[in-house]
Amino acid sequence: MFPLELTELDRDYYYANKEYLYPREVLDIQKVVEEFCDRMEYDGSIMYDEYPDKTSIERISEKICENSRCQGDKGIDKKWMRALVQVLLCSEISFRRERRYRHKKNMKA
Numbered sequence: 001m002f003p004l005e006l007t008e009l010d011r012d013y014y015y016a017n018k019e020y021l022y023p024r025e026v027l028d029i030q031k032v033v034e035e036f037c038d039r040m041e042y043d044g045s046i047m048y049d050e051y052p053d054k055t056s057i058e059r060i061s062e063k064i065c066e067n068s069r070c071q072g073d074k075g076i077d078k079k080w081m082r083a084l085v086q087v088l089l090c091s092e093i094s095f096r097r098e099r100r101y102r103h104k105k106n107m108k109a
Contacts, residue, residue, distance in 0.1 A: 026084070026088070028068065029064070029068050029084065029085060029088060030088055030092075032064050032067055032068040033064055033085065033088045033089050033092050034092060036060060036063070036064055036067075036089070037089075037092050037093065037096060040060075041096060047093050047096060047097065048097060048100065052093070057086065057089060057090065057093075058086065060089060061082055061085045061086040061089055062082065064085050064089065065078075065081065065082055065085055068085075
């Protein structure tokens, strides 16, 4: 049964704390992804392009892999670690795009 408290969480609170489900190793990578996204959060950034370029996303994922511990340790293939980083990056970009959209919508109201 799903706890009632979680159904009542504010949407912003949920997204800000969604990482409680992530394993510790993924949280380490998520922090690096957030740092990269913090640096890309400006008008005209590829993060806010209507259709982000896949090659750019892959390049950013590669940079994140170089700056974190996702070099394929403990028998995990480097290819899968890059895929994980790319999924985390796309998720973070999606979250920030939605947050920005809601912010701009509230500013107009």
